[in-house]
Each structure stands twice: as C-alpha cells, then as structure tokens.
Amino acid sequence: MYVKPKKKLGQHFLKDLSVAQKIAASIEYKEDGKKAVCIEIGPGTGVLTQFVLQNQNLDLSVIEIDEESVEYLVANFPDLYKNEKIIGGDFLQLDLKKEFPNGFPVVCGNFPYNISSQIFFKVLDYKDEVKEVVCMIQREVAQRIVNHEGTKEYGILSVFLQAYYNIEYLFTVDENVFNPPPKVKSAVIRLKRNNVEKLPCDEKFFRKIVKESFNLRRKMLRNSLAQYFSGKPDEEKFLTLRPEQLSVNDFIELTNILTVN
Numbered sequence: 001m002y003v004k005p006k007k008k009l010g011q012h013f014l015k016d017l018s019v020a021q022k023i024a025a026s027i028e029y030k031e032d033g034k035k036a037v038c039i040e041i042g043p044g045t046g047v048l049t050q051f052v053l054q055n056q057n058l059d060l061s062v063i064e065i066d067e068e069s070v071e072y073l074v075a076n077f078p079d080l081y082k083n084e085k086i087i088g089g090d091f092l093q094l095d096l097k098k099e100f101p102n103g104f105p106v107v108c109g110n111f112p113y114n115i116s117s118q119i120f121f122k123v124l125d126y127k128d129e130v131k132e133v134v135c136m137i138q139r140e141v142a143q144r145i146v147n148h149e150g151t152k153e154y155g156i157l158s159v160f161l162q163a164y165y166n167i168e169y170l171f172t173v174d175e176n177v178f179n180p181p182p183k184v185k186s187a188v189i190r191l192k193r194n195n196v197e198k199l200p201c202d203e204k205f206f207r208k209i210v211k212e213s214f215n216l217r218r219k220m221l222r223n224s225l226a227q228y229f230s231g232k233p234d235e236e237k238f239l240t241l242r243p244e245q246l247s248v249n250d251f252i253e254l255t256n257i258l259t260v261n
C-alpha cells in the first residue's frame, strides 16, 4: 500500500529514518509510575510514530486527517488500532478535552506546515495540559517562535509561546529527506512548560495588546495602541517603541499600565 502525498494537506513524508528517530529521541517528558499521554499530530504513514512508540514513558495516540493515511496506519499499526489510538480527523476541530479527558502532557509531530501556527494557538488554548511539545516545522516559523525581542522574526507567536514555555531550537532539517521535498528548510524545536500559571496582568488584555501592536508592526506603539494611552508619565517610555522591541515582561508591564487607564 502506498499513500501518495497530497499537497493540500501539507504532506511531506519523512524518508530519512535517522531524522525521525532523532525527533522521537528529543521527547524528554516522563511521569512517575505511569505512562504520559502523548499525541502525534499528522502521523501520515507513521515514519515518526514507529519511533515514538519505542518510548516506554509514553502512551501514544495519533491524529490524522487524511483517510488514506488512516487506512495505512490501521493496517500497519494493529496495536494502536486495537486500542483505539488512531483518531481520524482534523486536529484543529477536535474537542481535545473530550478525546483526552485525563489530559495530554506531550504533543509531537512533523506538523503540516500550512497550519503550524494554528496548531500552536490551539496548544496555547490547552497550555495548562500541555507540558512539552517536540515538533518539526518550517525553519522560518521555528525562528519566529524561538527568537527574542530585537529580531525581525519576533512576533505574536513568539510572545505568547515564550510567556508560557521555555523553547529550544534543536536542529535544522534539509529539504531532501522528505518525499516530496518541501520548498523550505525545516527545523525541530522543543517547548517545555515553564512555571508561570498565570501572567501577572489581565491576560485577555495582554493578548489584545500584543496582537494589535504587531498588526501594525512598523508603527510606534503611540500609533498602534493610541486608543489605550491616556498621557500618564509611566506610559512615556513605551510611546516611541515598536512591538518587536518589547520583551514578554515589557508587554506585561505595558498591559498593567494601560489596564488602569
């Protein structure tokens, strides 16, 4: 049985088993006395799956949207199938609380690149459950996620993810280890949940401030956030900055200043 890669689903199957093995080996999370639930997003034909299954600390379920790939997985991973660990469907639409009532501390995968940002936003919705993410994504998106203030890649996703996760860039992956090769280089990153339960500010307003300032990335904050400033002295140092100059903590401080206005 052969699954023909479908472009619209972002299917680029890994050919190089050593890369798949290296990604699986990058998952470090473990729990005392029991296996930790791990979900793999977009297993395709299971190239990565086979190595994640070797990790005795994990209880793996896979979520795959492509029916043909699901058929392939059912045929080739009978134990996963028998235990109802192959879930056919769209990760972005799934009710994860219902699928995984006991939580899912680990998320992994060679993500479909066309929806990787949306996957991270969904992970953020479940940040209290998700303790570690190990994934391969487009290198450019990886740089956006790991880079800090003062770089041109720094953006909304960097701020949101860095607020709750410690993020490491693990390694770069070349185009030619995929079938078909993507147009871009790839990278594997690891995110580990930090100990921040709640940011010391109004989190909803924080998200609004971050989004609205980066939506007008080249503008100074006094323009992009004009409606929130009220002329108080403690606002002053932020007025002429641009969003990429603010660290997560600066955004928290700014949120608090603007909250009382």
Ligand code: SAH
Pocket (backbone or CB within 6 Å): 009, 010, 011, 012, 013, 014, 041, 042, 043, 044, 045, 046, 047, 048, 063, 064, 065, 066, 069, 089, 090, 091, 092, 109, 110, 111, 112, 113, 115
């Ligand atoms: N892990 C495999 C395949 C990676 S390609 C490998 O490394 O070879 C990305 C995979 O994600 C494809 O199998 C694609 O069908 C699947 N996919 C795309 N969109 C998805 C979605 N919304 N939910 C779940 N899986 C999805």
